[in-house]
Amino acid sequence: MWASAVLLVLLGSFGANALDNGLARTPPMGWLAWERFRCNVNCTADPKNCVSEKLFMEMADRLVEDGYKDAGYEYVNIDDCWMAKQRDANNKLYADPERFPSGIKGLADYIHSKGLKLGIYTAYGNFTCQGYPASGMHLELDAQTFAEWGVDMLKMDGCKQMDRHTMKKGYPQMTKYLNATGRPILFSCSWPDYERGAGIPINYTLVAENCNIWRNYVDIQDSWQSVLSIIDYYAKEQDTLVPVAGPGNFNDPDMLIIGDFSLSVEQAKAQMAMWAILAAPLLMSNDLRTITPEYRDILLNKDVIAISQDNAGIMGKRVLQDGPLLPQFVEAWTRPLADKKYAALFYSRSIKQPLNTNVTMKDLGLPDYKKGYMVTDVYAGKKMGFFGEKDRLLVKVNPSGVVLIKAEP
Numbered sequence: 001m002w003a004s005a006v007l008l009v010l011l012g013s014f015g016a017n018a019l020d021n022g023l024a025r026t027p028p029m030g031w032l033a034w035e036r037f038r039c040n041v042n043c044t045a046d047p048k049n050c051v052s053e054k055l056f057m058e059m060a061d062r063l064v065e066d067g068y069k070d071a072g073y074e075y076v077n078i079d080d081c082w083m084a085k086q087r088d089a090n091n092k093l094y095a096d097p098e099r100f101p102s103g104i105k106g107l108a109d110y111i112h113s114k115g116l117k118l119g120i121y122t123a124y125g126n127f128t129c130q131g132y133p134a135s136g137m138h139l140e141l142d143a144q145t146f147a148e149w150g151v152d153m154l155k156m157d158g159c160k161q162m163d164r165h166t167m168k169k170g171y172p173q174m175t176k177y178l179n180a181t182g183r184p185i186l187f188s189c190s191w192p193d194y195e196r197g198a199g200i201p202i203n204y205t206l207v208a209e210n211c212n213i214w215r216n217y218v219d220i221q222d223s224w225q226s227v228l229s230i231i232d233y234y235a236k237e238q239d240t241l242v243p244v245a246g247p248g249n250f251n252d253p254d255m256l257i258i259g260d261f262s263l264s265v266e267q268a269k270a271q272m273a274m275w276a277i278l279a280a281p282l283l284m285s286n287d288l289r290t291i292t293p294e295y296r297d298i299l300l301n302k303d304v305i306a307i308s309q310d311n312a313g314i315m316g317k318r319v320l321q322d323g324p325l326l327p328q329f330v331e332a333w334t335r336p337l338a339d340k341k342y343a344a345l346f347y348s349r350s351i352k353q354p355l356n357t358n359v360t361m362k363d364l365g366l367p368d369y370k371k372g373y374m375v376t377d378v379y380a381g382k383k384m385g386f387f388g389e390k391d392r393l394l395v396k397v398n399p400s401g402v403v404l405i406k407a408e409p
């Protein structure tokens with residue numbers, strides 16, 4: 001009796017502080033300005049690509065008209081450099097009036113009128129990474145302001161907060177203020193990445209109590225090398241990262257750069273499939289006004305998105321690599337899905353020729369291998385047949401490409 005009363009009190013106090021917005025039951029999907037548009041604030045020289053309300057409105061239009069919204073992409077996210085260079089007379093943040101003449105509230109109304117959601121950016125510490133005013137001393141006021149404007153997602157960065165030990169207090173404070181607004185605002189935290197960078201031990205239980213999604217590792221850049229280094233980090237840390245992911249909480253390996261300048265079509269398919277296996281947020285950072293059809297089709301692939309959005313919300317991991325079971329440079333990753341299904345990914349780091357796999361369901365670690373699985377090649381959109389205990393899966397994996405399969409018991 002006493003023990004359960006104490007437990008209730010403990011749970012109660014824990015519950016009051018934990019993020020309670022009910023969001024991100026599956027990895028959030030949308031568009032985020034940073035990787036493609038950076039801190040381009042020169043609207044005179046580059047009116048089409050500067051960080052302005054027009055840019056976000058045009059991306060919202062593309063999301064709706066080109067099928068992205070129907071595929072699940074719903075957030076339109078502003079990143080750094082949206083603010084005026086100082087706060088207003090009441091200490092409130094406000095958007096640069098020349099680049100955002102409607103203000104963030106006006107932009108939010110526009111985004112909402114399209115059936116989409118608006119994300120915004122701030123930082124813990126006094127300045128954003130690009131030197132604009134950030135939330136430092138004003139966490140509560142800023143949470144209220146964002147809620148008043150109708151913001152639906154908040155990324156809180158932190159590069160200018162030099163004492164990274166304070167983040168274990170600061171981020172949970174913001175969580176409390178976001179809860180107090182009563183508006184469900186998806187909270188994206190850069191906190192663990194900064195602790196990692198500073199060599200501070202990361203408490204992922206605390207992170208998951210306070211954030212819906214969180215960055216673990218360095219910024220993605222427009223290069224395949226960058227994508228590879230991120231994948232390597234998630235493989236290396238998978239025993240820590242997989243258990244903390246689940247409905248409401250996801251590790252964030254950063255934006256999709258599909259349709260930008262660097263990835264080949266094979267590499268773009270690889271990033272999309274790998275992000276689906278990782279149960280990663282699907283936040284595109286590209287120019288939806290000029291993207292070419294082959295990249296758009298990858299981003300809109302319903303079957304890959306279905307794997308990403310599987311409602312069990314389990315993060316996948318690397319299961320085979322460079323062993324006797326796969327050719328050198330080929331890896332296998334799997335992600336458990338709802339209803340005992342699995343997604344599996346073969347991925348090649350080879351820079352030479354396509355390589356062949358030859359593995360059984362047991363080799364992949366699929367638990368019902370004795371009964372067997374019905375296997376589909378997801379990108380090919382083709383059933384590959386039924387694979388019993390002794391059957392070997394033979395697929396050809398292209399250099400820096402993937403084969404993504406779905407296995408159903």
Ligand code: GLA
Pocket residue numbers: 034079080128129130157159190219
């Ligand atoms: C950091 C973040 C990026 C981006 C920039 C903006 O580097 O990790 O994702 O938000 O700041 O300045």
